[in-house]
Amino acid sequence: MRYLYYPGCSAEATGKAYDVSTRAVFAKLGVELEELDDWNCCGATSYFSVREMESFAIAARNLSIAQSQGDDDLCVICNACYTTLAKTNRYMNESPEVFKAVTGALGAVGRAYDGKKPVRHVMDILVNDIGLEAIADKVTRRLTGLRVAPYYGCQFSRPMGTFDDVQFPTTMDRLFETLGADVITEYDAKTDCCGGMMMLTKAEGALRLCLELLTAAEQYGAQVIVAACPLCEMNLEAYQPKVNAMFGTDFNIPVLYFTQLAGLALGVDPRKLAIDRQVISCDGLLAAIPA
Amino acid sequence: MTELATTPQAKELHRKFTEDVLAMPAGDKIKICQQCGTCTGSCPTSYLMDYGPREMIAAFRAGMIDKVVKSNTIWLCTSCYYCTVRCPAGIKITDLMYELKRLAIKYDLTPRSSKNPAMTKYFIDSVHRNGRNHEVELMGRFMLAKDWGLPFKFAGLGMKLFASGRLPLMPKKIRGRDELAKIAEYLEAEEAKVQ
Numbered sequence: 001m002r003y004l005y006y007p008g009c010s011a012e013a014t015g016k017a018y019d020v021s022t023r024a025v026f027a028k029l030g031v032e033l034e035e036l037d038d039w040n041c042c043g044a045t046s047y048f049s050v051r052e053m054e055s056f057a058i059a060a061r062n063l064s065i066a067q068s069q070g071d072d073d074l075c076v077i078c079n080a081c082y083t084t085l086a087k088t089n090r091y092m093n094e095s096p097e098v099f100k101a102v103t104g105a106l107g108a109v110g111r112a113y114d115g116k117k118p119v120r121h122v123m124d125i126l127v128n129d130i131g132l133e134a135i136a137d138k139v140t141r142r143l144t145g146l147r148v149a150p151y152y153g154c155q156f157s158r159p160m161g162t163f164d165d166v167q168f169p170t171t172m173d174r175l176f177e178t179l180g181a182d183v184i185t186e187y188d189a190k191t192d193c194c195g196g197m198m199m200l201t202k203a204e205g206a207l208r209l210c211l212e213l214l215t216a217a218e219q220y221g222a223q224v225i226v227a228a229c230p231l232c233e234m235n236l237e238a239y240q241p242k243v244n245a246m247f248g249t250d251f252n253i254p255v256l257y258f259t260q261l262a263g264l265a266l267g268v269d270p271r272k273l274a275i276d277r278q279v280i281s282c283d284g285l286l287a288a289i290p291a
Numbered sequence: 292m293t294e295l296a297t298t299p300q301a302k303e304l305h306r307k308f309t310e311d312v313l314a315m316p317a318g319d320k321i322k323i324c325q326q327c328g329t330c331t332g333s334c335p336t337s338y339l340m341d342y343g344p345r346e347m348i349a350a351f352r353a354g355m356i357d358k359v360v361k362s363n364t365i366w367l368c369t370s371c372y373y374c375t376v377r378c379p380a381g382i383k384i385t386d387l388m389y390e391l392k393r394l395a396i397k398y399d400l401t402p403r404s405s406k407n408p409a410m411t412k413y414f415i416d417s418v419h420r421n422g423r424n425h426e427v428e429l430m431g432r433f434m435l436a437k438d439w440g441l442p443f444k445f446a447g448l449g450m451k452l453f454a455s456g457r458l459p460l461m462p463k464k465i466r467g468r469d470e471l472a473k474i475a476e477y478l479e480a481e482e483a484k485v486q
Contacts, residue, residue, distance in 0.1 A: 009424040014457045038466050040422045045370045046414040049392035053482075057474045058418075061467070094316040101478060108477040109470040154371035159385065166376040193335045193371035200433060201406040202367065205339050238448055277455035279448070 003125060004066050005033040006085070008078040008230070009041050014238075015230025017274035018077050021259035022122055024273055028266045029130055029138060033075060036065055042084040045197070056098055057105040059088040064106055064113035073118040075125055077259075079229035080196075083155040086119040090160065121156070122259070123228055124163040127171045132178045140267035142180030144290055148261070149187045149222035150176060151213065153194060153232040167191060172228065172258055179265040189216040194235040204246070210235055211243050214251045224285055226258040233257055238279045254278065254285045264289065296354030304357045304394060311390050320382045324348045330374035330384050340364040344374050344384050347391070356391075361400050365391040366407035406437045419472065422465030427458050 003026075011019035026033050039062050047055030063085060066074045076082040091098045092115035099115060106113055126135065150172040157164045164171045169191065176183045192213060195206025213236060217225050227233040237255035244250055256275065263273040264286075275282050296305050312318040324345075331343035341362035342350060350359050359365070365388050374384040392411075395401045401408040413432045417424050452458045 010426065012423070012463055013426040013459055014452060016457055038422075040465055040467060040471060041418040041424045043418070044414070044424070045389075046411045047418075048370075048389040049411050050396055050415060051475075051478065052389065052393065053478050054475055057478060058471055061470060061474065091316055097314060098316075101481065104481065105474045105477045109467075109473050111470075154369070154373070158372035159375045159383075161376070166372075193369050193373075196369045196371075197407075197410060198336070198367070198369050200430070201410050202339070205336055205367065209335055238452065241448075277457065279451055279455075 001030075001130070002032040002034065002070075002072050003075040003120070004070055004072050005035045006039055006042075006062060006066075006074055006076045006081060007035065008076070008081040010078055010230035014234050015078065015257075017260060017277060018230055018233070018257040021257055021263050021268075021273040022077050024268045025126075025259050025263045025266060028263065028268055029135065031130060034070070034072070036062060036074070037069060039065065042081040044080050044084060053098070053101040053105070055084070056088045056091060057102045059084050060092070060102045060106060060113050060115075061109075061111065063088065063117045063119070064111040067113060067117045073120045073125070075120055075122050077122045077228075078231075079121075079153050079155040080231065082119065082121045083158070083160070086160060086162065089115055089117070089119060121163065121228075123156070123171050123175070126262075127175050128163060132174060135175070135262075135266075136178050138267075139179055139265050141265055141289065141291060143176065143261070143265050144180045146181045146289060147184060147221050147223045148176050148181040149184045149217040149220060149225045150190055150258075151187070151217075151225050151227050151232060151236065152191050153227065153229040154191060154196075156191065156228055158191065172226065175258070175262065176226070179262060184217075184220040184222060187216065187220055187222075189213045194232045196231050196235070199235050199239060203242070206235060207239065207243050207246050210239055211247050211249070214240065214243060214249070214253060217253060218251065222253060223288060224261065224282075225253055225255045226261050227255060228258055240280060252280060254280050254282045256282070296357075298357070300398075301354065301357040304360055304398065305351075305354055308351065308356050308360075308390065308394060311393075312387065315383070315386055315390070317381060317383055318386075320380055321348060321351070321387070323380045324382055325380065327379065329377050329379065330382075333373040333377050335371060335373070336367045336369060339367050344388075347387070348382070360391055360395050360398070361402060363402055363405055364388075365395060366402070366405040406433075409433060409437050417462070419475075420468075421462040422468045422471060423463055425462035427460055428462060
C-alpha cells in the first residue's frame with residue numbers, strides 16, 4: 001500500500017509533531033508515504049478571502065503534481081489543507097467557470113489537471129483503507145482505561161462530509177476504541193471551533209472557544225485530548241495557560257495529535273513521536289498507560 | 292432594491308455582490324433564505340459580530356450589504372462551516388463570507404479595528420515569497436505591524452516553541468515560486484478581460 005503525501009506548511013513548524021508521528025505510524029503499519037514533490041501552500045482560508053480563483057488554482061497546482069507523480073491517493077494530515085484541496089476538486093467538478101479558470105492558469109505554467117485526484121484525510125486512510133483490524137493486530141501497548149477526548153475540529157468533515165458525519169463524526173472514536181482507550185464518545189464539543197487564526201487577531205474570542213472545549217473535556221474526565229489539525233492542537237495546548245489566566249481556570253490537560261497517541265499504542269518510542277516536545281508535559285500521561 | 296441602497300458605493304457593492312454570488316456554485320440559493328436564524332445560532336462567533344449571518348442576508352435583501360462589508364462581521368468568521376452544513380436552504384454561507392471579505396479588500400473597506408485583514412495580507416505575502424507559509428515570518432510581521440504587545444505577552448510560549456524546534460527561523464522555499472506568480476498574473480489578466 002502506498003500514498004502520496006502532502007504535509008502542509010504547519011508540518012514544518014508548529015505542527016511538526018503531526019508530520020513526524022504520521023510518518024512513524026505509517027512506517028509501523030508498513031504503508032509507504034511518498035512526499036509530494038515541490039508542494040506549495042494550499043492557500044488555506046486566507047486566499048479565499050482575497051482571490052477566489054487563485055486559491056483554487058494554487059491548490060490545484062499541488063493536485064496536478066500529485067497526478068503526474070503517481071496513481072496513488074493523496075494523503076493530507078491538516079484539516080484545513082484537506083478541506084481546501086478537496087473543495088478545489090469539488091468546485092472544479094461543479095462549476096465550469098472554476099474548471100476553466102483553474103485549467104487555464106495551470107496551463108500558463110505548463111501543467112494540467114482534470115479535477116479527479118482523490119484527496120484523502122489521514123484518518124480516513126487509517127480507518128477505512130488500512131482498517132481497524134490490521135491496526136489492532138499491531139497494537140503492542142494498549143491504551144487501557146485512558147480517558148481520551150476525540151477532538152476533530154471544524155474542517156475535519158465540514159463542509160463536505162466525504163467520509164464522516166459533518167456534525168458528529170465517529171471515525172476517531174472507533175480508532176481509539178480499537179487501541180484500547182476509554183473514548184469519550186459523548187464528547188459533544190468534538191467539532192466545535194477552536195478559533196483558528198483568530199487566536200492572533202482576536203485572542204479573547206478564540207480563548208473563550210478554547211475554554212468551552214477544555215471545560216467539556218474536563219467534565220467528561222479526559223486525561224488527554226487528541227486533535228487532527230495543527231491549528232486545533234496549537235490553540236488547545238499552547239494557549240491553555242492563557243485560558244487559565246483569562247478565566248481563572250487551572251487546566252493542564254495534555255493535547256496530542258491523534259497520530260502521536262496512536263503511535264504510542266503501536267509501540268513507537270515516545271521521542272520518535274515528539275511527545276517529549278509538547279508544551280504541556282505528557283509525563284503523567286505516559287505513566288498512566290500500562291507499558 | 293429599497294431606497295436604502297442610494298449611495299453610489301452601496302449600489303456598486305450590491306451589484307458586484309449579487310453578480311459574484313449568482314456565479315458561485317449553488318449561489319442562487321441565497322434567494323430562498325427564510326430567515327430562520329439557524330446560521331446565527333450555530334455560529335461560534337456571532338455574539339461578537341456587528342451583524343450575524345442571518346442579518347447579513349437580511350441586509351443584502353434590504354440593499355444594505357455595504358454596511359456588512361464595512362463591519363467586523365466577516366473578519367470574525369473562522370470558516371468553521373457550521374452554518375453551511377446546517378442551513379436548511381443549502382446556502383453556502385461561509386462562501387458568502389469569503390465573497391464579502393474579497394469585496395472589503397477590493398474596495399479597501401476593511402474596518403480599522405480588525406487585525407484580520409493584515410493577517411490575511413501577510414499570509415499571502417509569505418506564500419508569494421516562499422511558496423509556503425512561513426509561520427515565524429507571518430507572526431513576526433503581524434506582531435510588528437499590529438500588536439507590539441504580543442511578543443511580550445507570548446514571549447514564554449514563543450521561547451518554548453522555539454526550544455522544542457517548532458519555530459524554525461528560515462523559510463523553506465519551493466522551486467516553483469515563479470509558477471505561483473505566473474498563476475496570479477494569468478488570473479488577474481483574465482479578470483481584467485471580463486471587466
